[in-house]
Amino acid sequence: MTEPLRVVIAGGGTAGHITPMIAIADALREQDPATSITAVGTALGLETRLVPEAGYELRTINKVPMPRRPSLDLLKLPFRFSAAIKAAGAILDQTRAQAVLGVGGYVCTPVYLAAKKRKLPIFVHEANARAGLANKVGARYATGVGAAFSGTGLPGAKLVGMPMRGFVATMDRSAMRESARAALGFSAKAPALVVTGGSSGAASINAAIGAALPALSAKGIEILHITGRDKVMLDAAGEPLTAPGYRQVEYVDSMEQAYAAADLMVARSGAGTVCELAVAGTPSVLVPLPIGNGEQRLNATDLVAAGGALLVNDAEFTAEFITSTVLNLLLDHPALASMGAAAKAQGRTDAAAAMATMIRTGLGHSAPPLTSRTES
Structure with missing residues (x-):
């Protein structure tokens, strides 16, 4: 033996x-x-x-x-x-x-x-x-x-x-959707945006989301903002940022729920995130880390080329970009469905x-x- x-x-x-x-x-x-x-x-x-x-x-x-x-x-x-x-x-x-x-x-x-x-x-x-x-x-x-x-x-x-x-590897996004949205505090029908900069967070992404929050809330977008460890978003009075439909947490243990609940995810293009988005079939806007050896941009190449994600430079991920491109995409259900199918086809x-x-x-x-x- x-x-x-x-x-x-x-x-x-x-x-x-x-x-x-x-x-x-x-x-x-x-x-x-x-x-x-x-x-x-x-x-x-x-x-x-x-x-x-x-x-x-x-x-x-x-x-x-x-x-x-x-x-x-x-x-x-x-x-x-x-x-x-x-x-x-x-x-x-x-x-x-x-x-x-x-x-x-x-x-x-x-x-x-x-x-x-x-x-x-x-x-x-x-x-x-x-x-x-x-x-x-x-x-x-x-x-x-x-x-x-x-x-x-x-x-x-x-x-x-x-x-x-x-x-994660065996998740069924459609089957999980209803329970995942409830678990993460989303209502049943509102467009759901999940934002994450990874486990350490991304200050630039966080700031852009904070600046665009009034416009997103005004259109009924619900947001789960995963800010990263010790990166709580504060308002002008120094209190945790709040808005209708907006929730911020530092970390989410069950990311498969986030992939299932999101109509669209904004994320860094870390290798794990890119591959999990593909397996889940979750449409995304990817914002590569602007420092390092450029691996995050390379990580995103195949998923973006397949049509499963959009790529935007960190410096160009601004409140203006969010209120135009991201917001419009969240309200375009056929485009999201097409992106999801393209992403899913890339999953291993x-x-x-x-x-x-x-x-x-x-x-x-x-x-x-x-x-x-x-x-x-």
Whole structure:
């Protein structure tokens, strides 16, 4: 009888890294419930809440970002990085890991290098259209590499799509619509706009929505504004912003409800968001993050080209744009229906199972065919 796998999964910081990591862990457990899984993150990211809530053990190591200019922190970098590799190695030894899966982020590079030192198989999933530095390192030594988008440039990458948890991958937007709208405070028939800048929020999107709020409310648009952690919108008196049909929250745990309830979603084009919008078939206006290496614009390319989303530059996402383009779209039901169908056609739902199978077969374990799987 084959010994159950012991896998260390690494990633963290934002939901964009944590969600696919947990989805792959779920798929590994689905293929063999005896699989032992330990997650590695930092003590500062959302993983401290999301990983335990998903039922997995979390171990933490120190975050070691690369300083962007000469400083004392830059001088300390080699020592901090060495300590992080040592800490990651201790976790691999304590858990008797047989393989490592990384999904990107600061925590992954030390884990990859500790695994390489121990000659452990490394598996990588890259969520963005342009690979990050950590996964570029990991892919050099990897037994298997999966990617959500083509063109990442990672050696040997296989296009598998975005791993997502079963309740998102199998969601039926139409069937969920009524209950989701009720759960999120929308009325039955009013046009529903959901706005999110991701788990950390987006100050520029928030400000534009705040400025356009009177015009949206005047047309009967109902809005769920997911502002992001510690980004409460305030009015001129310093009180939380209010308006008819407007509700703001910092975070929503059940994003599948948001996808189902929304007639239209405004969002950053993080990889996870783009792929989940496609699976759900939710029309969207995507506002790529204006900083970084441009991966968010690339993430949106296929969905926009297919007609499932509109793309607008961050600097051009203004109150004027909202009161013209966004408002008009919210009131155009045929256009929304067409966008939803186009988005749905882009969705891929089997990425988590594909990554789990890659890991199991890469280690010489059998895996059930994808058609025999039932989503959890």
